[in-house]
Amino acid sequence: MLAKYNPGVIICLRKLTICTLLVLLTFSGHGQEFLFNRKRQKQSISFKCIKNLMVIPVFVNGNGPYDFVLDTGVGPMIITDPSIIDSLNFGKLRKIKVLGLGIESVDAYVSQSLNVKVGSASIKYIPAAVLKEDLFNLSGHLGLKIYGLLGYSFFNSFIVDIRYSENRLIIYDRDTRIKYRGKKIPIEIENQKPYIFATIDVPNGKTVEARFLIDTGASHALSLEMLNGTGFPLPEKKIKANLGMSLSGLIKGYVGRIKRFNIGGYVFKDVVSGFPDFASIADKIDLSKRNGNLGADLLRKFNIQFNYQDGFIYVKPNGFRKVPFEHDMVGMVLYLDQQTYKRVLIGEIDENSPAEKAGLQPNDEIIGVNFKSMDAYSLNDLTEMFKSKADRAIILEIFRDNQTYFKVVKLEKRI
Structure with missing residues (x-):
């Protein structure tokens, strides 16, 4: 689920695409479970919620601590920042070629000798893949140094209680009796990833049942990829968009709204969804397993208890339940440069967007917002600001070609 970084092409975190598109060898061998030390049966762990992702x-x-994204959409642990290789003496690890979409391959290293610790729980010999290059620039897009993703090994070891409303999770030993809250919904674990069924209204007025990957490592609400062997029907009102980037390059498509999405009896209306171009992904992704991807912008409206071993989750709506779904009202991607992780740069700009109308350009550096320096804002702050209110005017101070300019951007609800 991650996004590959290229200086000329900036990845949008509407969808972090890494492991749904990544072909890794099957890991086997040693035991692969986290275990508490001594007689501990549960632990509370705080997380940072950045662009809907849990860090x-x-x-x-x-060594550490290193910041990792907790991601149900990945199987083996993925180390995305190569700087961790030298510090952990990875010099003798076996090298493999990882297949990507649209390119021949990239180098990665395979490890089953790492010892990993989260809180008081640890695991020996965790399956892991280490990428040779920092292809995804997660740090640049989240505004925080990120070293990788942790998925199946963690979720399969515990009952994991994610409390988005409190920015914390509680992990329980699987033999511990716990109090479940909310509504029970069955899930299916396949190839180390969880899937769930939901019903969705399609543009022709029908309601269909669809299968979704539960993906806490995707910052969007929904991605709708396939229905009845072809592309998902598009809503009447939509905008062209680059939905992210994989090892293949840009994932092009549209962004629009779904009238109704029903999961476990909880109904959400006007859900913002991405619609990847079916022709460009159909022969590169196995869509036989799912119709789409359920991301954290929708998941965070619940507090969720995951039980992989018994195949269910419990969901209970939280304070985010009634917050409306909003799409970016500026139409541009921001990221931190990979050298200093301090300079805020503009990446891709959507056609006919408020950003384009205001005269902003790719590679512009933003040095101030509303007459405050960038020290006053995180990337997450700016993301929320750019979705805040239609017709709101935001003054950007930018640096371009050794000159400073002020640009006024008027937020526009485009879908």
Whole structure:
């Protein structure tokens, strides 16, 4: 689920596409479970919620903590920042070629010798893949140094209680009796990833049942990829968009709204969804397993208890339940440069967007917003500001070609 970084092409975090598109070898061998030390049966762990993604501290081989994204959409642990290789003496690891879409391959290293610790729980010999290059620039897009993703090994070891409303999770030993809250919904674990069924209204007025990957590592609400062997029907009102980037390059498509989405009896209206171009992904992704991807912008409206071993989740609506779904009202991607992780740069700009109308350009550096320096804002702050209110005017101070300009951007609800 991640996004590959290229200086000329900036990845939008509407969808982090890494492991749904990544072909890794099957890991086998040692036991692959986290275990609490001594007699502990549960632990509360705080997480940072950045662009809807959960970031937790992880120790690797006694070093750290390193910030990792907690991601149900990945199987083996993925180390995305190559700087961790030298610090952990990865020099003798076996090298493999990882297949990507649209390119021949990239180098990665395979490990089953890492010892990982989260809180008081640890695992020996966790299956892991280490990418040779920092292809995804997660740090640049989240505004925080990110070293990788942790998925199946963690979720399969515990009952995981994610409390989005409190920015914390509670992990329980699987043998511990716990109090479940909310409504029980069955899930299916396949190829180390969880899937769920939901009903959705399609543009022709019909309601269909669809299968979704539950993806806490995707910052969007929904991605609708396939229905009845072809592309998902598009809503009448939509905008062209680059939905993200994989090892293949840009994932093009549209963004629009779905009238009704029903999961476990909880109904959401006017859900913002991405619609990847079916022709460009159909022969590169196995869509036989799912119709789409259910991301964290929708998941965070619940507090969720995951039980992989018994195949269910419990969901209970929280304070985010009634917050409306909004799409970016500026039409541009922001990221931190990979050298200093301090300069805020403009990446891709959508055609006919408020950003384009205001005269902003790719590679412009934003040095101030509303007459405040960038020290006053995180990337997450700016993301929320750019979705805040239609017709709101935002003054951007930019640096371009050794000159400073002020640009006024008027937010526009485009879908």
